[in-house]
Amino acid sequence: MRVRTDAKREAILEVASAAFLELGFERTSMAEIAARLGGSKATLYGYFASKEELFLAVAMQAAQRHLDPIFENLQHDTVDLGQALRRFGERALSVLCNPQSLAAMRMMLAQVGRSDIAQRFYDEGPREGNAKIAAYLQAAMDDGRLRKADAHVAALHLGALLDAETVRRCLFDAPGVLSRAQIRQAVDRAVAVFMAAYGPAAGGA
Secondary structure, three states, rough: OOOOOHHHHHHHHHHHHHHHHHHHHHHHHHHHHHHHHHHHHHHHHOOOOHHHOOOHHHHHHHHHHHHHHHHHHHOOOOHHHHHHHHHHHHHHHHOOOOOOHHHHHHHHHHHHEEEEHHHHHHHHOHHHHHHHHHHHHHHHOOOOOOOOOHHHHHHHHHHHHHHHHHHHHHHHHHHOOOOHHHHHHHHHHHHHHHHHHHOOOOOOO
């Protein structure tokens, strides 16, 4: 009986990540990953039941490694709310708009309707991320820094505003890497619109 180890799993994820980014999801096979790893397909299947499971694990690991600390920092950011949201937006977009993240998102989107991995990634990644933002916004609503509203919807609106000039553009237009200045300016505009809608002086129900 083969003994599975965390070190071996991490090695598989590292090699698989490089293969997916280089070849894309469709052209990457378990045989290719095994060859790069210097092992057998049987070893891979001992850790991951399918290529789809391996791809999902690669995507989740990358998201957790790069985005979880950003969400954690937001929860403990006690500066001015607008400044905290701008800092969060700049950090998150610097990750989401890099070429590796965009390539992974394009591959994940291409799987919609072909398998359930895109839905599972959304449930475990973006949906969970939105819940964390909603919890932060709810706290701001409770102490009067934002007007009372549905915090879940407010989090979705914030995410959409942050994506509008950046992630969405990069996914479809491929303008190259956005500069820090471009990201900062886009975030400033997004947070300004968000605060105009949800700030304590904003109207609406």
